[in-house]
Amino acid sequence: MMIVEPIAKAAASLLKKRFTVQYPEERESIPDNYRGKLRLDKDTCINCSACALICPNKTIDMVIVETDRGQKKMPQVNHARCLFCGLCEEVCPPKCLTLTKNYEFETYDRRELVTRPEELE
Numbered sequence: 513m514m515i516v517e518p519i520a521k522a523a524a525s526l527l528k529k530r531f532t533v534q535y536p537e538e539r540e541s542i543p544d545n546y547r548g549k550l551r552l553d554k555d556t557c558i559n560c561s562a563c564a565l566i567c568p569n570k571t572i573d574m575v576i577v578e579t580d581r582g583q584k585k586m587p588q589v590n591h592a593r594c595l596f597c598g599l600c601e602e603v604c605p606p607k608c609l610t611l612t613k614n615y616e617f618e619t620y621d622r623r624e625l626v627t628r629p630e631e632l633e
């Protein structure tokens with residue numbers, strides 16, 4: 513009797529639906545309100561710095577970018593410090609800085625989480 517119960521439990525757990533997926537081949541569906549990596553539309557950014565000024569964790573630095581219209585300052589985001597609060601998205605006048613559903617932050621080096629404007633895609 514003593515041994516039957518754990519065997520029955522083990523057999524039952526083998527028949528249960530898996531809770532994990534085989535990442536990266538398989539992906540869970542992401543909820544609509546998930547806040548992940550930031551995306552920047554460089555063509556509509558008006559270089560106002562409002563995103564950098566509102567950021568509560570000083571996550572955004574305005575850095576120089578070469579564009580067709582010459583040099584412009586645009587946001588560089590340190591995703592290692594980002595709180596994903598959404599304030600920068602809220603305050604951006606042309607709504608060119610947006611939070612995406614991208615949750616892929618895996619890296620061996622935190623410095624790689626500092627994302628230049630050209631890489632905010």
Ligand code: SF4
Pocket residue numbers: 566567568569570571572589593594595596597598599600601
């Ligand atoms: S989501 Fe919040 S913490 Fe992250 S960059 Fe925007 S304002 Fe800063």
Ligand code: SF4
Pocket residue numbers: 552556557558559560561562563564586587603604605606607608609
């Ligand atoms: S991303 Fe938006 S808030 Fe930030 S500098 Fe560009 S226009 Fe201004």
